[in-house]
Amino acid sequence: MPYTYEYPRPAVTVDCILFGFDDGELKVLLIQRASDPFKGLWAFPGGFLDMEDPTIEFAAKRELEEETGLKEVFMEQLYTFGDVGRDPRGRTVSVAYYALVKLSDYLLQAGSDADQAHWFNISQVPALAFDHAKILQMALERLKGKVRYQPIGFELLPQKFTLSELQHLYETVLEKPLDKRNFRKKILKMNLLKPLEEMQAGVAHRAARLYQFDKQRYEELKSRGFNFEI
Amino acid sequence: MPYTYEYPRPAVTVDCILFGFDDGELKVLLIQRASDPFKGLWAFPGGFLDMEDPTIEFAAKRELEEETGLKEVFMEQLYTFGDVGRDPRGRTVSVAYYALVKLSDYLLQAGSDADQAHWFNISQVPALAFDHAKILQMALERLKGKVRYQPIGFELLPQKFTLSELQHLYETVLEKPLDKRNFRKKILKMNLLKPLEEMQAGVAHRAARLYQFDKQRYEELKSRGFNFEI
């Protein structure tokens, strides 16, 4: 069932740069390519935009779910790549999205068809297919820029987290150390974190208090002109 | 000469949101559609991505030149729009770019095939075709956000400009008044403006000093870790 057009058309694909955070490390999900081109190299989950996808973002989420089983992740459009030669099979325009997931959730997920999917520490990424190295670099820059002005860091942490975990996340993403007292002062003054009664468990030292990000309150404050900033 | 593919493909287009600044007003260039769909409504300059375009940005610049005669403008990718139904003729993915031009330069340009092109004050934009109203809104937000952290405002002014002109530009884009003394202090302390001997001419009051943006110096400072901020 071929499709015919008067003028040539590039293929349109989506790519998902999926970030996670665990063990004090920022991670990215990659899938090893089973076939040429770039067989054996690693690439982001992604695929073709289907005519049935109502939006491009829908396509990105669909692909992500197909390849990893993950649903309802934070996702934003990153950039669209379409240089000649980026795909040896033919002209391809790829709309890239980056997504943030709570790795704690992800570990509960199972049974996707992506047996070749692996999380890599951001500092230990293997050789990538296509122009994905460039895309990853751009995604990291975007994350670094965005995390300071929007409360998206919480998407990478479990529902309940300690202030130290939050601080380490910021230190990792921003690639610079932060002062503990100043960080706590600033983040708590925003009134966006609900302190819980519950304490951290299973650690060989004093247990830390757990907090929860209060999204509702954030929306409330934002509509009153509040600006998140770390 | 038809082109055939195994799976259906969306059309890929580019759109250019072209901003100018004159007479204390932010302006956008629109072209009146000569044919359906949306005949008579206004739209951004744009067109199809050609297989001969080495990059998508090249396509955007090519279209802009074809429709307005303008070359060598500041241009950045804005966002990619691809919702079903945004073009009644069929599934279309549009990569939108926004561009900034010195209107003083533009007035020197002539003889494009865009007799239907007009500059509209941003507060007096007519009904737009497709989803272009949404695109314009997004472009304005991006401009507003970007102008504070990157010295792109100068792209909208003539080579030589007064501090008042610069301030009015910022006030217009940011939609808020700025304090004259504080603004001058801040912008001059950056050492990015070369004061010229030349003074403003043809005004019925005290002539203001002209300045020039020192791009070379900006690159220099940026590489040393300097961050532009208004």
Next chain:
DNA sequence: CCAAAAGTGTTTCCGATACACCCATGA
């Protein structure tokens, strides 16, 4: 001489930064 915009400093305030010790817990 008047209208219109150019040009110019100081004070106040608040948020950013720097900085070090005691506490609680499990091993």
Next chain:
DNA sequence: TCATGGGTGTATCGGAAACACTTTTGG
């Protein structure tokens, strides 16, 4: 009892914001 991270307050500094009058020029 010790190793490990949790948790806390203050002083200083620098940039942001507020604020008004004199000067220059052409009409």
